[in-house]
């Protein structure tokens with residue numbers, strides 16, 4: 229048997245037992261097996277994610293809606309939703325805001341949840357909304373400067389430094405925390421029968 | 426991995442990984458070369474101002490040669506992605522290899538903590554502290570609602586991946602492994618198995634990890650993996666006892682032949698080596714092979730990989746030369762030990 233990725237004989241047979249699409253067996257040469265195994269446990273390969281997305285979107289959307297979603301673009305990094313669907317990787321943190329409607333069903337599908345309940349950093353100024361706001365203000369300020377409207381420019385500069393110095397101000401947007409985690413949704417008990425010995 | 430730590434006859438290692446991104450930069454796929462350099466510089470600077478920098482080494486991966494990169498990959502200190510990608514990237518190494526931090530991998534930061542045997546809680550404790558230290562100097566992309574934001578939505582939330590590598594030769598031999606893992610699948614734990622050629626007698630290493638990262642706390646995710654492992658250990662132990670009581674002679678013959686091949690082959694590939702080392706490892710753990718120690722076997726798994734062999738020889742080797750060198754290396758360590766121990 230040949231390796232799935234090259235002409236060398238396949239000497240490693242790796243079974244991915246828990247892919248979303250069911251167990252998958254891969255036949256790989258030594259080199260490709262090493263490559264494959266060095267990616268961490270379940271980091272779903274971009275291809276698997278793309279097929280998951282395609283399946284899900286087809287179920288939930290008619291072609292026109294999908295075309296509309298695909299054309300959405302992130303105002304910060306410029307990737308379109310179609311770019312994300314192809315590559316399986318987002319372009320910046322603001323994509324979680326820009327593609328919120330598209331990503332939510334995907335997150336539910338992957339994680340079965342939509343709300344973070346883990347660790348919170350002490351410095352919480354890294355929200356993408358805040359980054360976006362800063363970026364907007366900075367570009368407005370630049371524009372004002374080119375127009376030699378120095379009064380506006382200095383007002384904007386004050387606004388920017390206000391946001392930059394106030395670490396907590398960005399949280400207003402996050403007040404709408406939906407509580408979707410029904411803690412008892414799944415039964416975590418391990419149900420394997422013990423080996424017959 | 427040195428072959429100690431709790432349950433180390435079955436658990437090879439425990440590993441915890443966190444994905445983090447810096448708020449001021451786009452994710453990797455949209456980073457310009459300048460952005461990548463700026464991310465690396467920001468991390469390097471943050472590290473320099475932390476007490477932990479005294480014992481760590483910041484390695485500029487872009488400047489390393491192929492062999493050095495592959496060597497770090499074989500030791501699982503860097504990933505394939507970091508090895509292969511282009512542009513500014515780095516790894517911060519702890520000299521004792523208890524943790525490493527990759528910079529500009531799939532996310533800006535990938536922190537990982539490694540531990541021999543099964544000890545996820547203390548691994549998480551160390552990870553939490555490492556993360557806190559870095560976070561005191563860097564601003565991570567984060568929202569209250571979705572948690573830590575990552576380049577791939579499969580990691581968002583905690584950014585946490587907990588994984589345990591298990592050696593389960595007896596469950597494979599007794600053909601019970603599939604049944605056990607089918608059950609695991611139901612509880613959102615991911616399993617990856619590694620088999621060699623003609624798999625029935627040799628499927629050996631399995632990695633168990635959490636499948637989701639959002640909606641549960643870090644300790645909750647750790648507990649989920651932690652909870653499954655003792656049962657697997659228990660099943661593997663029972664299967665081992667069963668094999669010893671029912672077919673001791675066959676088993677003894679099988680593991681002894683494996684050791685025989687490793688001690689006498691003149692050319693041996695790395696997959697063949699893994700196959701036989703796995704059997705020897707089980708033989709040692711069952712007391713059927715007495716003069717080899719588990720730490721030696723564990724070390725041989727790592728040192729017989731291609732880049733390790735070439736580093737040990739101090740030069741690049743062709744595949745054939747590697748196979749010869751590997752056979753020499755195995756003999757040196759498997760035969761020498763009995764003489765050493767006699768003295």
Ligand SMILES: [Zn+2]
Pocket residue numbers: 231232233234235236256257258259260
């Ligand atoms: Zn190949």
Ligand SMILES: [Zn+2]
Pocket residue numbers: 302303304305306307319320321322323
């Ligand atoms: Zn973006």
